[in-house]
Amino acid sequence: MQVRNLIVGALLFSCTGHVNAQSLTLRVDNIDQIVDSMTLEEKVNLLVGRNDYLFGGYEKLDKAPRVMDSSISGFTQVIPRLGIPATGLADGPAGAVVVTRPDSKKNYYATGFPIGSLLACSWNTGLVETIGQAIGNEILEYGVDVVLAPGMNIHRSPLCGRNYEYFSEDPVLTGKIAAAYIRGVQSNSVGACPKHFAVNSQETNRTEVNEIVSQRALREIYLKGFEIAVKESHPWTIMSSYNRLNGPYTQENYELLTTVLRDEWGFDGIVMSDWIRLRNTAAQIHAGNDHLQPGEQKQVDDLLDKVKTNQLSVADIDICVKRMLNYIVKTPHFRGYKYSDNPNLKAHALLARQSAAEGMVLLKNDNGALPLRNVKKVALFGCTSYNFWAGGTGSGNVVKPYVVNMQQGLNNAEFETTGNLEELYNKYLDYQRAKNRCDHGKSQGYYGEEKDILEMPISKDCIVYQAKEADVAIFTIGRQAGEGNDRTIENDFNLSEVEQNLLSDFCNAFHALDKKVIVVLNVGGVVETASWKSLPDAILLAWQPGQEGGNSVVDVLLGKENPSGKLTMTFPITVMDHPSSRSFPLNGYKGQRGSAGRENIDYTLHKEGINIGYRYFNTVNRPVSYPFGYGLSYTEFSYDNSVVKATGEGFKASIRVKNSGKMAGRESVQLYVSAPAGGLEKPACELKAFAKTKLLQPGESEMLIFNVSDYDLASFDESIQSWVSAKGKYIVKFGASIEDIRGIGTYWLSKEFTKKANNVLKPTMSLNEPE
Numbered sequence: 001m002q003v004r005n006l007i008v009g010a011l012l013f014s015c016t017g018h019v020n021a022q023s024l025t026l027r028v029d030n031i032d033q034i035v036d037s038m039t040l041e042e043k044v045n046l047l048v049g050r051n052d053y054l055f056g057g058y059e060k061l062d063k064a065p066r067v068m069d070s071s072i073s074g075f076t077q078v079i080p081r082l083g084i085p086a087t088g089l090a091d092g093p094a095g096a097v098v099v100t101r102p103d104s105k106k107n108y109y110a111t112g113f114p115i116g117s118l119l120a121c122s123w124n125t126g127l128v129e130t131i132g133q134a135i136g137n138e139i140l141e142y143g144v145d146v147v148l149a150p151g152m153n154i155h156r157s158p159l160c161g162r163n164y165e166y167f168s169e170d171p172v173l174t175g176k177i178a179a180a181y182i183r184g185v186q187s188n189s190v191g192a193c194p195k196h197f198a199v200n201s202q203e204t205n206r207t208e209v210n211e212i213v214s215q216r217a218l219r220e221i222y223l224k225g226f227e228i229a230v231k232e233s234h235p236w237t238i239m240s241s242y243n244r245l246n247g248p249y250t251q252e253n254y255e256l257l258t259t260v261l262r263d264e265w266g267f268d269g270i271v272m273s274d275w276i277r278l279r280n281t282a283a284q285i286h287a288g289n290d291h292l293q294p295g296e297q298k299q300v301d302d303l304l305d306k307v308k309t310n311q312l313s314v315a316d317i318d319i320c321v322k323r324m325l326n327y328i329v330k331t332p333h334f335r336g337y338k339y340s341d342n343p344n345l346k347a348h349a350l351l352a353r354q355s356a357a358e359g360m361v362l363l364k365n366d367n368g369a370l371p372l373r374n375v376k377k378v379a380l381f382g383c384t385s386y387n388f389w390a391g392g393t394g395s396g397n398v399v400k401p402y403v404v405n406m407q408q409g410l411n412n413a414e415f416e417t418t419g420n421l422e423e424l425y426n427k428y429l430d431y432q433r434a435k436n437r438c439d440h441g442k443s444q445g446y447y448g449e450e451k452d453i454l455e456m457p458i459s460k461d462c463i464v465y466q467a468k469e470a471d472v473a474i475f476t477i478g479r480q481a482g483e484g485n486d487r488t489i490e491n492d493f494n495l496s497e498v499e500q501n502l503l504s505d506f507c508n509a510f511h512a513l514d515k516k517v518i519v520v521l522n523v524g525g526v527v528e529t530a531s532w533k534s535l536p537d538a539i540l541l542a543w544q545p546g547q548e549g550g551n552s553v554v555d556v557l558l559g560k561e562n563p564s565g566k567l568t569m570t571f572p573i574t575v576m577d578h579p580s581s582r583s584f585p586l587n588g589y590k591g592q593r594g595s596a597g598r599e600n601i602d603y604t605l606h607k608e609g610i611n612i613g614y615r616y617f618n619t620v621n622r623p624v625s626y627p628f629g630y631g632l633s634y635t636e637f638s639y640d641n642s643v644v645k646a647t648g649e650g651f652k653a654s655i656r657v658k659n660s661g662k663m664a665g666r667e668s669v670q671l672y673v674s675a676p677a678g679g680l681e682k683p684a685c686e687l688k689a690f691a692k693t694k695l696l697q698p699g700e701s702e703m704l705i706f707n708v709s710d711y712d713l714a715s716f717d718e719s720i721q722s723w724v725s726a727k728g729k730y731i732v733k734f735g736a737s738i739e740d741i742r743g744i745g746t747y748w749l750s751k752e753f754t755k756k757a758n759n760v761l762k763p764t765m766s767l768n769e770p771e
């Protein structure tokens with residue numbers, strides 16, 4: 001198509017002998033000319049989304065050619081005179097959005113894939129790339145140009161409501177998984193939009209909170225993942241976050257969006273704002289925030305006014321307009337792609353089912369309780385077994401065609417479930433929904449989805465009866481969370497009293513008859529496990545595994561799929577063990593918006609600096625419930641032949657992994673590095689690379705290879721504003737988890753490595769770095 005545009009353009013040029021404003025239309029090679037020929041109004045319109053409908057008026061949308069429907073999140077402006085099409089932006093990240101067409105009654109569903117946290121726990125970049133491909137394909141075939149994904153903020157606290165969309169507490173893992181996702185999406189010639197840049201670490205007062213972070217923590221933790229993703233996958237777009245960062249909003253921050261993102265990392269796409277109304281448009285455009293979403297007329301007027309009053313230069317506008325045009329010429333709408341509205345949803349459902357099983361984490365499996373054997377009848381407990389959470393809430397909620405719940409998953413695999421429980425739970429769920437509607441006028445959450453329903457107490461008699469009837473108990477514990485709110489400690493991070501009592505009653509009754517109790521965690525974020533994990537026989541962290549969830553869980557319970565997920569975040573003993581809990585809004589949002597001065601609401605001091613997750617727990621030897629990188633398998637793996645070789649600019653490491661057990665399975669290996677003393681104070685070790693085997697048959701082995709550069713080893717030294725790797729001996733550790741190191745090597749760095757960076761993004765308040 002681009003070739004066709006080039007030919008048409010060349011013909012026009014040769015016929016007329018010059019390019020006049022009438023015949024000039026956008027081509028890949030005439031962007032400068034187009035910018036020269038645009039009026040200021042046209043330029044400014046291109047920088048503002050054409051979404052007045054979101055703010056109450058349809059005028060602009062109706063005037064524009066009806067190229068797509070309004071049931072996606074955003075559009076860029078159409079300029080017919082110059083052949084500039086509108087382009088469409090759709091959420092993400094666990095799949096595309098639902099699309100409806102004005103001329104059709106049909107609903108166009110998208111596949112509900114597993115949430116980001118589950119995908120990351122697969123430690124399988126190949127798998128994540130395949131999911132990205134499928135999501136990109138749905139975007140393309142539904143006539144959309146960019147998917148607003150992946151979400152890649154760091155899990156600073158387990159309480160952040162949107163962690164389910166994000167990958168990990170570790171930036172290297174985050175960056176590599178995000179890069180894989182982006183490569184997959186963009187292999188369809190549609191764009192990805194990693195978000196939210198940067199430090200969108202809490203949902204409480206997310207549009208105003210000022211996140212105060214040290215330059216070191218910023219560089220090493222919060223920006224690192226984005227840096228890796230930008231350098232390794234070249235996203236077409238990036239979304240700047242809502243919050244402020246060390247003072248200004250990220251959307252108005254030149255140092256963030258230009259000095260670091262573009263000058264240091266080489267990002268060459270567009271930055272779009274997260275969805276917000278009028279802010280300081282001149283500051284946004286000057287900072288390099290090329291596009292304002294969702295867009296309202298006030299922003300257009302304001303930009304025009306800012307130019308007239310010399311608060312914004314046309315040169316600044318032109319830079320952003322050029323970038324917008326460079327983006328537009330890559331899009332399917334510019335290419336005139338004829339979308340089918342008919343992606344292969346069946347194949348994608350299968351992919352969702354298989355991938356979910358690969359990212360689930362088997363936390364406990366005493367005496368081989370799983371895979372299930374000699375089980376015909378299941379007592380299926382827990383509201384969430386019947387009201388299963390495929391994904392989280394907010395813009396990350398995919399409107400999927402169906403959700404397979406646990407009961408359906410078990411029935412599909414020809415298990416029987418005790419019918420009386422099904423009836424009881426379904427009646428209770430109906431009652432609770434009706435009650436919610438009665439109490440609040442709706443049973444819905446922030447973005448229209450259902451909220452958690454409080455667990456149903458069950459009498460001991462009933463439980464004893466169930467224990468006689470069934471061969472095994474499965475208790476699904478569910479948690480729902482998402483955009484706009486952070487989680488609470490009580491009844492969310494911690495189990496409720498009802499859940500705790502039920503669990504011990506199930507275990508008493510079933511264990512008395514020598515029958516097992518399996519807990520399935522259908523959650524979007526970390527929950528407390530230390531106080532109760534000794535009770536059940538097995539615990540499967542199923543996450544929110546997408547629309548095929550019930551089938552995926554049962555595939556794992558049955559051993560049709562051997563779980564190979566490992567934690568990409570620490571499961572602490574209590575939430576307060578995380579240093580970030582000292583400065584996180586533990587009680588959620590209270591009070592009026594817009595006031596200033598409330599700690600953790602109007603500003604949040606990242607007092608813990610780089611001591612996020614395992615970097616803290618492992619360094620101070622603080623016990624955890626389940627460590628970073630942990631996850632069981634139905635088989636066993638032995639490691640040997642570990643080798644570390646210097647390459648001149650870092651090292652290459654390798655280790656052989658053998659399936660020494662009895663069932664086919666995959667193993668992921670984590671490469672941690674401990675730095676020599678003498679340089680900056682560093683965590684005891686840090687993840688620098690990881691790899692996963694293919695499906696290994698019993699007895700089969702595979703050599704895994706890891707490449708680490710001297711730059712990858714570096715920490716950020718604020719005193720010289722440089723990345724520095726101290727010279728000396730680095731200990732290279734091959735881990736099955738951070739607490740289970742299976743091989744060790746050394747790497748000698750003979751000369752200190754340094755790389756200068758810009759002295760930018762300084763905190764505006766003093767930070768008490770960790771005691």
Ligand code: BGC
Pocket residue numbers: 073091148195274275395
């Ligand atoms: C969210 C973004 C999302 C956008 C468009 C915002 O509220 O923070 O993640 O992409 O809405 O739906």
